[in-house]
Amino acid sequence: MSDRAAAARILAPSDALTVETVRSVLHWNAHLFSFTITRPPSFRFRSGEFVMIGMPGERRPLLRAYSIASPAWAEELEFLSIKVPDGPLTSQLQRVRPGDQLFLGRKPTGTLVADALLPGRRLFLLSTGTGLAPFMSLVRDPDIYERFNQIVLVHSVRQVSDLAYRADLESHLAGDPLVQDQALLQLSYLPTVTREPFRTGGRIDTLIADGTMFRSPLTGPKHFDPATDRVMLCGSMTMIRALAAQLEAAGFAEGSNAEPGHYVIERAFVG
Structure with missing residues (x-):
């Protein structure tokens, strides 16, 4: 399955993950990009915390911890990421477009607060x-x-x-x-x-x-x-x-x- 086909796959939420939609993508250069996704109404976090972000894998979702770049009051969630050509997650994540779906962890946490x-x-x-x-x-x-x-x-x-x-x-x-x-x-x-x-x-x-x-x-x-x-x-x-x-x-x-x-x-x- 191609990266684009994987990104376009219809995802299903779970007890640990919600399914959110990519709203925007900004490529800063060849190896750095940021993106925003929808924020669930029930999602609460303190500015500075991180959460799990993921995409479908062959057997289970590919998940990685990402610090949230948007403040606690924002209506969307923003993230900053490097591009790793052979990275299990970022090789796919760097190709997402508005409208694609991603997994979002339900429980943010962290000490940079x-x-x-x-x-x-x-x-x-x-x-x-x-x-x-x-x-x-x-x-x-x-x-x-x-x-x-x-x-x-x-x-x-x-x-x-x-x-x-x-x-x-x-x-x-x-x-x-x-x-x-x-x-x-x-x-x-x-x-x-x-x-x-x-x-x-x-x-x-x-x-x-x-x-x-x-x-x-x-x-x-x-x-x-x-x-x-x-x-x-x-x-x-x-x-x-x-x-x-x-x-x-x-x-x-x-x-x-x-x-x-x-x-x-x-x-x-x-x-």
Whole structure:
């Protein structure tokens, strides 16, 4: 069966999965795309959580955990994905079109949520690649601006074209119906590109070490301070493990839904 035939197959819901319809697809470049699907009326989630997305397989659905890129209030669910030519799921998923059907898990979960952090003044959202997705959910949610005075979203990628949502973030989410006013005053966007010329280069650890992370318009100390700062990490395991160790050495404690802390990672993805 061809990929298109598989995508067009009529799907049946189950106790664990609903069947949703693709609403839109945007290909950012040759290896990165985003898409939106319908949202069931009963589907509730907190901005920053992830859920299972899937397509039919030979014997059972092919499922993978995806962070939700849309905020908790949105009418549709949005996702950001890489394209893996021989990937069991993404080889098919990258070919979906509006009108195709997908499986959606009924139970979102995750730790990249505001509830897993202690109160603070500055929130740093540090991401690589598609690790940007949960942070797009958070920065489009009014709640995060009530919890933190300043929010810094860092996105590290290899190529300039990998900077998904760049125009939206550079405009401070201008036109967003709920957060444009808060984002203009409170959100800072710091994109960095490691393998092509760009105004900011270097990995996230370099931006921390040379102070770029803490430059104006950000106010406060030029380093991470557990008394005022909270951090979320999402992306490559190498980045997460290195920065988590750095934060721990600086006195930060990892948080969870059961016990909020100074920083959080998504354990389901890191292991």
